[in-house]
Amino acid sequence: MSEATVTVTARKIAVGRDIPEPISAERAELYGWLGERLAGPAASEPSAEETVYVTPEELSSPAPDPRSYLRRYLPVGEGPQLLIVDLAENPYHLLGEPLLFNVARLTCGWHKDAADRSLVVLLPRLPPDSSGFWLELRSQDGTAPGTARLIVLANDGDCEVVRGEVPDSGFATGYRDRQARSEPEESPLSAKVVRRLGHYGVSGHGAARCRRYFFDVENAVPEIGRLADDWLTRVIEPRVPDRRLFLVSRDWQKTGLHEVVAGLAAARGCRFGRLDPDGRILDATGARQVDPADIDETVVPFFSVVDRTSTYDNVIRALRAQGVDLAPRAWAVMITSSQSGLTLAKSPVPLRGAMVCDRQSRPREECEQCAIGLPHTDPLRDGHTLRTYDAWDVFLASAWRFEGIAPPPSGRRFLYAPDLKEVFEEHGGWVAGKVMTLLDALGFPSGVVVICPDESPIRLVVDRLAALMEDRPTVIRIPSEVLGYHTTLDDGERSRHLRETQKHLWRRQLRHLSSRGGKVVILDGARVSGSTARTMRTILQLHHVEPRAFIPIVDFSEESDLEGLPVHPLYRIRAARSVR
Amino acid sequence: MPTLRLGGHVSTSVVDPALVGMVSFGLLGEEVLVDLGPAESFDVVALQQLLSAMAARARSGHRTRLRLPVAATARHQLRLWRFPDAVSAVTRTPFQHVVLAEDHAYFGEEWPAPRAGDGPHSPRASVHAYLSAQHCFGLRPYVLTDPGTRQRMLPDEVSHWGGHALMRLLESVLAGPAADVLRVLVQEMVSSVPQRSHASVALIGAQLELRGTADGTGVLTISEWDDGDLEPYWLRKAIGTGPLAREVFRVHRAGRPMESYHARRRPLPDTDDAELLLASVVRSSPYDPDPSEGGWGSHRIHSLYKSVVDTFRGVLRIDSGRHRLEVSADPLGGYRVDLASGPQLPDQQGCLVSARLPVRDV
Numbered sequence A: 001m002s003e004a005t006v007t008v009t010a011r012k013i014a015v016g017r018d019i020p021e022p023i024s025a026e027r028a029e030l031y032g033w034l035g036e037r038l039a040g041p042a043a044s045e046p047s048a049e050e051t052v053y054v055t056p057e058e059l060s061s062p063a064p065d066p067r068s069y070l071r072r073y074l075p076v077g078e079g080p081q082l083l084i085v086d087l088a089e090n091p092y093h094l095l096g097e098p099l100l101f102n103v104a105r106l107t108c109g110w111h112k113d114a115a116d117r118s119l120v121v122l123l124p125r126l127p128p129d130s131s132g133f134w135l136e137l138r139s140q141d142g143t144a145p146g147t148a149r150l151i152v153l154a155n156d157g158d159c160e161v162v163r164g165e166v167p168d169s170g171f172a173t174g175y176r177d178r179q180a181r182s183e184p185e186e187s188p189l190s191a192k193v194v195r196r197l198g199h200y201g202v203s204g205h206g207a208a209r210c211r212r213y214f215f216d217v218e219n220a221v222p223e224i225g226r227l228a229d230d231w232l233t234r235v236i237e238p239r240v241p242d243r244r245l246f247l248v249s250r251d252w253q254k255t256g257l258h259e260v261v262a263g264l265a266a267a268r269g270c271r272f273g274r275l276d277p278d279g280r281i282l283d284a285t286g287a288r289q290v291d292p293a294d295i296d297e298t299v300v301p302f303f304s305v306v307d308r309t310s311t312y313d314n315v316i317r318a319l320r321a322q323g324v325d326l327a328p329r330a331w332a333v334m335i336t337s338s339q340s341g342l343t344l345a346k347s348p349v350p351l352r353g354a355m356v357c358d359r360q361s362r363p364r365e366e367c368e369q370c371a372i373g374l375p376h377t378d379p380l381r382d383g384h385t386l387r388t389y390d391a392w393d394v395f396l397a398s399a400w401r402f403e404g405i406a407p408p409p410s411g412r413r414f415l416y417a418p419d420l421k422e423v424f425e426e427h428g429g430w431v432a433g434k435v436m437t438l439l440d441a442l443g444f445p446s447g448v449v450v451i452c453p454d455e456s457p458i459r460l461v462v463d464r465l466a467a468l469m470e471d472r473p474t475v476i477r478i479p480s481e482v483l484g485y486h487t488t489l490d491d492g493e494r495s496r497h498l499r500e501t502q503k504h505l506w507r508r509q510l511r512h513l514s515s516r517g518g519k520v521v522i523l524d525g526a527r528v529s530g531s532t533a534r535t536m537r538t539i540l541q542l543h544h545v546e547p548r549a550f551i552p553i554v555d556f557s558e559e560s561d562l563e564g565l566p567v568h569p570l571y572r573i574r575a576a577r578s579v580r
Numbered sequence B: 001m002p003t004l005r006l007g008g009h010v011s012t013s014v015v016d017p018a019l020v021g022m023v024s025f026g027l028l029g030e031e032v033l034v035d036l037g038p039a040e041s042f043d044v045v046a047l048q049q050l051l052s053a054m055a056a057r058a059r060s061g062h063r064t065r066l067r068l069p070v071a072a073t074a075r076h077q078l079r080l081w082r083f084p085d086a087v088s089a090v091t092r093t094p095f096q097h098v099v100l101a102e103d104h105a106y107f108g109e110e111w112p113a114p115r116a117g118d119g120p121h122s123p124r125a126s127v128h129a130y131l132s133a134q135h136c137f138g139l140r141p142y143v144l145t146d147p148g149t150r151q152r153m154l155p156d157e158v159s160h161w162g163g164h165a166l167m168r169l170l171e172s173v174l175a176g177p178a179a180d181v182l183r184v185l186v187q188e189m190v191s192s193v194p195q196r197s198h199a200s201v202a203l204i205g206a207q208l209e210l211r212g213t214a215d216g217t218g219v220l221t222i223s224e225w226d227d228g229d230l231e232p233y234w235l236r237k238a239i240g241t242g243p244l245a246r247e248v249f250r251v252h253r254a255g256r257p258m259e260s261y262h263a264r265r266r267p268l269p270d271t272d273d274a275e276l277l278l279a280s281v282v283r284s285s286p287y288d289p290d291p292s293e294g295g296w297g298s299h300r301i302h303s304l305y306k307s308v309v310d311t312f313r314g315v316l317r318i319d320s321g322r323h324r325l326e327v328s329a330d331p332l333g334g335y336r337v338d339l340a341s342g343p344q345l346p347d348q349q350g351c352l353v354s355a356r357l358p359v360r361d362v
Helices: A025-043 A067-073 A099-111 A133-138 A170-182 A218-239 A256-268 A309-321 A338-345 A388-397 A418-439 A456-468 A491-500 A505-513 A531-542 B011-026 B044-059 B073-081 B083-091 B101-106 B125-133 B147-161 B165-172 B181-189 B232-237 B271-282 B297-309
Strands: A007-015 A053-054 A081-086 A117-123 A148-153 A157-163 A194-202 A209-216 A245-250 A271-275 A299-307 A330-335 A351-356 A361-363 A451-452 A472-479 A520-527 A549-555 B003-005 B008-009 B032-035 B039-042 B066-067 B136-145 B201-210 B216-228 B250-253 B256-261 B315-322 B323-329 B333-341 B348-360
Touching: A007 A067, A007 B101, A025 A117, A067 A099, A067 A549, A067 B323, A067 B348, A081 A099, A099 B181, A117 B232, A133 A157, A148 A309, A148 B101, A148 B147, A157 A170, A170 A245, A194 A418, A194 A549, A218 A256, A218 A299, A218 A351, A218 B165, A245 A256, A256 A271, A256 A299, A256 A505, A256 B125, A256 B136, A271 B125, A299 A309, A299 A351, A299 A361, A309 A338, A330 A338, A330 B008, A338 A351, A338 B271, A361 B181, A388 A418, A418 A520, A418 A549, A418 B125, A418 B271, A451 A456, A456 A472, A456 A520, A472 A505, A491 B066, A505 B003, A520 A531, A531 A549, A531 B125, B003 B011, B008 B044, B008 B165, B032 B044, B039 B044, B039 B073, B044 B066, B044 B083, B044 B136, B044 B201, B044 B348, B083 B201, B125 B165, B125 B201, B136 B147, B136 B271, B147 B165, B165 B216, B181 B297, B181 B348, B216 B232, B232 B271, B250 B271, B271 B323, B297 B315, B297 B348
Parallel strands: A007 A053, A007 A081, A081 A117, A117 A148, A245 A271, A245 A299, A299 A330, A330 A351, A451 A472, A451 A520, A520 A549, B003 B032, B008 B039, B032 B066, B250 B333
Antiparallel strands: A148 A157, A194 A209, A209 A361, B136 B201, B201 B216, B216 B348, B250 B256, B315 B323, B315 B348, B323 B333
């Protein structure tokens, strides 16, 4: 007689989100692996379609209680079952005590209702013993009937078997490795460093020069922290036998690197200071110089951006001249010349750069922005609008072609238009950084919901925006067919199309957003006739969602609003074509 | 002008008698000068006590003036701790109008140069100095009558406490997981503010004392004061079904023998306010009915004392009216509760909750 099938159900709970979102293929595969390891070949394919979500408002309510909505997602029916409750991809700090207590209580109740029900709870880390999460779980009899199990797993492989048989020894480490693979790819450093265009003056050594870019590392603090920590542990600490270090950071325009290096010093219980542009060692506040005679530790220098070999050599010379014991290597977030990168790696104190990007500078007399009298941009104050020089520079550098994507009414497309996909591929981080600044200026909460067409140019910006905002914006992508691209649907046909897409995820997402428009913004690459934006707004209105603003990256329209909805373009070019 | 002088290290033991005296000498209805001239350093909870008294006076239409410390380091501490912003927020008066005119000369002064041997000799003193310069410690005021501020309060605090350098520092010195400072303590303290009726201003306090002693002992204080009601009504809402089986509370009160409370013997909330305060802690439980459905909802107090005492081995203190309650670990097992009441305590306006967590800085 064949073994009864174990029905595997996965419920991923997304905390601080406003709508259900799809489950990634990697996550679904992880659920399949768990089912197979815990229930054997009798495990069914796990059913998991989209997330069960807890809104930010519910989180800050007196006692967030997922019972009201999680209950209806719990599997019902007879026969052996395995339920996977997945909270592992949420930031740990969002899993407050009331939430954890209620999730544990509800799912534990489901587990106890029948003798053949197993439960696995996935968490980012195991909460301490005092947490209410354990109250209900640990009050269970440790011996489960039959093959039932109750297991709690953390991302680092920590595993607590609350009831039932302990899985084999490779289970927890196997889970850890698979979990790491199924996570959305950890934002690589390059996705978090924003290359901002502008007109940046360089003063100091030699002739005054101008640079086209400023590399902003402020959003990349966790990534830089991981890389710098790893380098310090692997490269420096083994070479400094007494481990007595004085970590110094050189970044006089922003605080991101100071945050990282102060964190490294805190973890090691060692001193932290700063380097001024000339290589003098300052105290942790940057307010005054530290007497080199008071430094008896090994000084380890960290740099944010190193442009030239000569600048680096001067700093190292200055450090040596102060008579301090210097570490045998130094570290930089970025070296802005691949040629310098090679030289610096071979200098007497080799410099390791986490990123190498080319950035040219030119003397002021050769700078065309200086020639037309443009003032220097302040790297500390970056507004949300694009400067005309920057906008046209990136447009002109892209391929211009016949406007390929345009909604009806057709036939009135631009003969030549910049290829926004190419622009966003090259400058998506910078544009996304501007959108982030704008959202902040407009007072949007971190859990903003972005509505955009599901087309490649704006998707590039949205992906970079998600990386910069730690995946906090929720995105609803409306298919281009619905918006009328490539088609000549009339209104009747569009309505029919809308009806046909009732079951699509974006429709369900909008239904969940119904009557909650306060945090919704429409985003698009460009507004030309305004037809796409109007269609998006109409679709939102059909779902009783009133957005707060429309943000086109480039606005070609003569209109300053969208039928009463505030419009905040990053750049505006008055070049209207027919509307409606 | 009647004067309240606060000198030396301004802690609760200094502020308590001063505030009691302010009332008993009949100063409540007059213009009062708070003279911080002889003050040398400050405890963040003591400043919250002082500011709550100034807030209460401002609400009653009474004026309070301030004399700034003579010691430059003390003035510097107040500046780093955003004391001027906190004074303006609670009195609804620009700071320069509160400070005596002769002290205006201190505005905009240079930061004091440290003298040789100044500052704690902690291995993490430089990181502490960096974080202090970033205004990481001290007072963060929120004027809750502004809906935007009310909405921003929790995300702001989460962003503040989630800072990279601060989190790494706390990971290296606390007895429990630093991530739980953010997940439990900050969230529970801040989330409870909007639930209290009539809260118009809140002050979040933070202080990290790294004393640089050989054994590395120090204290992290996280505190919250707001002018909402911690009145019998609120306390009754916060009374639940606890204590849970196995939990024992040994309660110490001046002039009374120690009393033990547990699942079968609970404090009665209907005798007086001290019992009510005690019951709100001892009887708190995560099993309460959901407050949004008209239940009690004592979950937050339960989460707070479990985290402070069990996870971080610290002390949770609640000041309300003329009552002060402290929960800590009892060496005999379970919890020790110290409950003080009476005229020796100042009348605490609003609600002041503070957690003091031991740190080990070696």
